[in-house]
Amino acid sequence: MSDFLSAYSIQNWLESCPQGYLEDTEYGHAPGQKEPELVLDNPTILRDTIRTTVQLVVGERCALAASSGLINCAPDHGSKTFLATQTLDEARHVEIFTQRLYDLGVKKSELESTLAEYDNPNLVKFAEVLLEKVEKGDFIAGVVGQNIVLEGMAFSVFEMLHAAVGGNNPKFANTLSGTIADERRHVGFGENRIGSLIKEHPERKADVEKMQKEMAYHMLATFSSQFAQSGAAMSEGQKMAQAENGNGASTKWHGTDLATASPEEMESVLSDTVLKEFKVRLGRIGIEYQTPTAP
Ligand SMILES: [Fe+2]
Ligand SMILES: [Fe+2]
Numbered sequence: 001m002s003d004f005l006s007a008y009s010i011q012n013w014l015e016s017c018p019q020g021y022l023e024d025t026e027y028g029h030a031p032g033q034k035e036p037e038l039v040l041d042n043p044t045i046l047r048d049t050i051r052t053t054v055q056l057v058v059g060e061r062c063a064l065a066a067s068s069g070l071i072n073c074a075p076d077h078g079s080k081t082f083l084a085t086q087t088l089d090e091a092r093h094v095e096i097f098t099q100r101l102y103d104l105g106v107k108k109s110e111l112e113s114t115l116a117e118y119d120n121p122n123l124v125k126f127a128e129v130l131l132e133k134v135e136k137g138d139f140i141a142g143v144v145g146q147n148i149v150l151e152g153m154a155f156s157v158f159e160m161l162h163a164a165v166g167g168n169n170p171k172f173a174n175t176l177s178g179t180i181a182d183e184r185r186h187v188g189f190g191e192n193r194i195g196s197l198i199k200e201h202p203e204r205k206a207d208v209e210k211m212q213k214e215m216a217y218h219m220l221a222t223f224s225s226q227f228a229q230s231g232a233a234m235s236e237g238q239k240m241a242q243a244e245n246g247n248g249a250s251t252k253w254h255g256t257d258l259a260t261a262s263p264e265e266m267e268s269v270l271s272d273t274v275l276k277e278f279k280v281r282l283g284r285i286g287i288e289y290q291t292p293t294a295p
Pocket of ligand 2: 063089151
């Protein structure tokens, strides 16, 4: 337990995160970096970029509500300390992706209406399943739902977006890199802390598996409608990026070239990657992944 405590201490967090990879950043990227003209000057791509960024804000608001809500039901002080650092990480993620919406031209007075206009109802349901557990003070289900399911999903989505923008948007790629580093720490905590709790409380397994199945269902439905809506902008963005000839950064991700893939191919590589990760991570904590019926 003492190794666990020091690995997730505030001291460690300060050194590796704010004084480490976030040092000298501004809203997660290097000062002065801007969204590329490729995005700002094309109405179809711009709208699609706003739509995608809205989902990131919705997911991060959920993570903020979950990580802060779990502090008071955590059974030990080490977990409370870690969740306090995670709460600040998630508040930062909300802030940087909200700032991105402003950088894309959303007016501050129109933030909430923009979120309401573009949020994916499946993602909203996904968040509700998790927050219901948090509100009940269910620490085990809450941590599995947040640190394994929500963040396992976020981790892969961020990585995919990072590969997809390739060399064409260093500002967003930079913002994503810091977020990915944070999520890696959060997922690590989930696996380390919950594995032992599940062993102590095997009676909780069935409930946790049921929640995971519901969350996976809403997640797959989210992917499917997002890619269906983004098809036109995606191929337009791909064509323009190819014409600009990028800077040679690889856009390959898990064997799929995102610069040329169809929306269906992107959806399938993302779903396959996330589900594979779920199975491995849940297996490590003694939970058997439950396949949802296809949405
Ligand atoms: Fe986050
Ligand atoms: Fe996170």
